[in-house]
Amino acid sequence: METLILEPTEENLALAGEMLREGKLVAFPTETVYGLGANALDPEAVKKVYEAKGRPSDNPMIVHISRASDIGQLTPMLSEGIVSLIDHFWPGPLTLVVKKKPGVPSVTAGGLETIGVRIPDEKIALDIINYAGVPIAAPSANLSGKPSPTKAEHVIEDLYGKVDAIIKGPDCRVGIESTVLDLSGEKPMILRPGIVTKEDLELILKKPVEIDPSLLTAREGAEGQGEFSPKAPGMKYKHYAPKAEMIVIEGHRDKVRSEIARLKMLNERLGRKVGVIFFEEKAFREAAHNFFADLRDLDAQGVDLILAGALSEVESLGFAVMNRMLKAAGYHIVTV
Numbered sequence: 496m497e498t499l500i501l502e503p504t505e506e507n508l509a510l511a512g513e514m515l516r517e518g519k520l521v522a523f524p525t526e527t528v529y530g531l532g533a534n535a536l537d538p539e540a541v542k543k544v545y546e547a548k549g550r551p552s553d554n555p556m557i558v559h560i561s562r563a564s565d566i567g568q569l570t571p572m573l574s575e576g577i578v579s580l581i582d583h584f585w586p587g588p589l590t591l592v593v594k595k596k597p598g599v600p601s602v603t604a605g606g607l608e609t610i611g612v613r614i615p616d617e618k619i620a621l622d623i624i625n626y627a628g629v630p631i632a633a634p635s636a637n638l639s640g641k642p643s644p645t646k647a648e649h650v651i652e653d654l655y656g657k658v659d660a661i662i663k664g665p666d667c668r669v670g671i672e673s674t675v676l677d678l679s680g681e682k683p684m685i686l687r688p689g690i691v692t693k694e695d696l697e698l699i700l701k702k703p704v705e706i707d708p709s710l711l712t713a714r715e716g717a718e719g720q721g722e723f724s725p726k727a728p729g730m731k732y733k734h735y736a737p738k739a740e741m742i743v744i745e746g747h748r749d750k751v752r753s754e755i756a757r758l759k760m761l762n763e764r765l766g767r768k769v770g771v772i773f774f775e776e777k778a779f780r781e782a783a784h785n786f787f788a789d790l791r792d793l794d795a796q797g798v799d800l801i802l803a804g805a806l807s808e809v810e811s812l813g814f815a816v817m818n819r820m821l822k823a824a825g826y827h828i829v830t831v
């Protein structure tokens with residue numbers, strides 16, 4: 496397939512909107528990561544997204560809209576809580592999982608009765624959705640299992656030749672995917688941590704927000720094999736895996752630093768190329784912003800082994816980055 500690489504000019508954004516409406520696949524930037532868009536109401540278009548990404552078909556798409564009033568097309572009823580979250584966090588990196596209207600194709604929802612919705616906080620994305628005039632299903636624009644793309648070049652690397660167009664926009668500001676909050680059950684529950692934290696949500700909802708227990712126990716066993724299985728289908732798959740072997744080193748910061756140095760030297764002496772990811776203490780936003788790009792950079796450099804220093808998971812933002820880091824390492828952890 497020929498893939499158009501488009502600069503984000505007004506003309507090209509209008510073209511991208513038109514292509515999406517007609518059932519084509521267009522990748523575009525959001526504030527979190529790049530998304531691979533398709534008309535959410537067109538089952539054939541959505542099927543092509545699963546194919547292009549190599550994504551399991553039981554993994555639902557997040558539907559992107561540009562105006563809060565458009566949520567009425569997707570869900571039958573809005574509680575007071577949902578409305579206050581929308582007022583406070585949209586546009587922004589928060590996906591709300593709500594009951595799905597029957598008119599939304601089942602394939603978009605991965606066969607579930609609920610649907611994830613958000614308004615992205617990125618003008619290019621909003622313009623494209625407006626021009627399309629339909630809700631846009633958009634998973635992260637990476638091949639399934641690879642790190643999420645935070646730069647246009649990552650999308651080109653993964654999807655060139657597999658999609659109709661890629662918008663060559665700016666690097667993503669946030670760098671990790673949106674927080675996914677399930678509002679379809681009795682209690683609000685975070686299914687995927689992100690930069691909108693449990694504390695942020697509780698402040699607005701004025702009630703406790705739970706965290707999917709599988710997120711807390713994942714490190715105890717191999718993924719999906721712990722006591723709890725994740726409620727978001729996408730959280731059960733191996734994710735973000737770099738080509739290199741990866742180890743997370745956790746413990747007291749000074750000890751982590753010297754263990755990384757020791758393992759690096761040891762491995763280099765035996766002829767292995769070693770890459771290191773070690774963020775400043777408490778530089779959580781920076782860590783979120785850089786983590787996926789760092790993984791791709793190290794792969795491009797052809798390293799055999801990545802040694803990554805753990806962040807504090809006591810901080811909600813550290814927890815969100817660690818969720819990705821531990822998955823990337825396949826829960827290969829060394830404690831010092």
Ligand code: TXA
Nearest residue numbers: 527529530555609610611634635672673727728729730
């Ligand atoms: O920041 C983001 O959310 C990016 C940008 C492009 O918006 N999108 C994104 O989409 O990360 P994706 O498809 O890569 O991840 C969506 C996650 C998956 O883990 C999926 O299982 C979960 O959200 N999800 C979507 N709809 C759901 C639903 N109805 N119930 C439970 N989990 C859902």
Ligand code: MG
Nearest residue numbers: 634635643729
């Ligand atoms: Mg993804």
